[in-house]
Amino acid sequence: LLVWNEVTDSTLATIAMQQLSRSTIDEVLSNHKYLALPRLSSQAIFDDLCPPELKIRKRRLCVALVTKKIEEHNIARNTFREFAQTSNIQNERLKFVYIYEDVQHNFIKALTKGNETRSSVKVEVVIIWRQEKQKLNYEFLEHGWNLDPESVPQSRKLLEDRLTQILNGDNLLPYRATVPEFYNEHMLGLFTRIVFKLYDWYDRFYMYCTSYDGMTLMTAVAALAFILAVTFSMKRLAAAEAEEMRKKRLTRKAQQRPPSCSPDNQTIHLYELRCETFQNMVSESDTGLTVTLLVDENTKEKLMHKFAEIMQPYSRYSALTFAFLQLEYYLDWYRHLLELSMDFKVTLESINNRNCIGTVLAINGDRKYYYIYHPKRARSWIRHQRGSDVTKAVGFGESDTDSSDEGGKSREEDVIFEDEVLSGLSIWMDRVFDGTVKKVRLPYWPEMSK
16 A cells, blocks of 8 residues: 655555555555645634644644645745755644635635735745634744745745744734634535535435335325325415404404594493393404493482493593493393303302492403402402402402491491492592403303393
């Protein structure tokens, strides 16, 4: 086995054996895989020839001749190669290489300091100490490398002296730089890589097809066709469902909330919440609140008048709708609402109109939650019937203003003080806007039947 580099006068390695093992050949080639003056043509070669080393006593130096890819610089590369082979400085921490300036221009451009403009008879020599993967110390040889063979001995002496100083000393090189990765000069062109990749896919597909019989191929094609059909069908169904949802949203946007007041903001509108208006005001309403007062036939007129007076300042908000609900007809719906709020863990059998008059529900139908305002009478009944667990579930734990004197003198249970039922409502509305009132969330809205 004979191994040469670019200098063919003598061999790098010679092995004479009857049989050469693969490991022996690999070892020889691994030890002599670079030329006498290798070119830094890729990041992998740079990492191999100029590995990072932080310790200054163990630092490795790369001495790079910066040339262009032209014939005029062949003489510089030849004389520099001769110097690398015959120099008095032979150290394992020293590597001599060369770089094509016009190919690796991004790397050379990063070495901005100390790079002087030379005459046409000289080229640059840069001494590199690589500290990290992309950070290095460097300096340029003061007088460069002569292209004139007669002046090469002077360049050799200057370079030998400077390298001896660096290897024997512990000083840093004068300049630091952060450099990009080397351009891979061995990489194929984009079009060539695309052609090779397509050919590779074709070759794999052809080998796959020829390795199976016809029935297997038919099964694979049928399975692929089935998957494509299912995918296409699911996509069509998803598109149809999305279109249906879009139409529903457009329909819902068209169902605007009824106005809360007259154009001059002098008259407030109160709508009756019943089964005919439930869909537009609650279950399919736009985002906003439907503030609903619970009344009966006897208290309806007086409570609605008081409710309208309290709601007058809030009527300027278009996201609010004001309504009333008559308990004679829809007490079961209200009972269902409360029991649903408590996950049906409690049954309110003894609920009646008298215990609920004056209650106000602020309903957000689109997001399925509501706020509840409890007159003192309703809170007392719930607490007496079911205790604190029920009160917390539907927000009775809130301290409404009209309950501040709850520990005081009690009144007759069978008397409804209509003037005081809504006495704390305005403060409660302010707390709703402040976000300090508990939201009662529901999985769905109970249906309101006639």
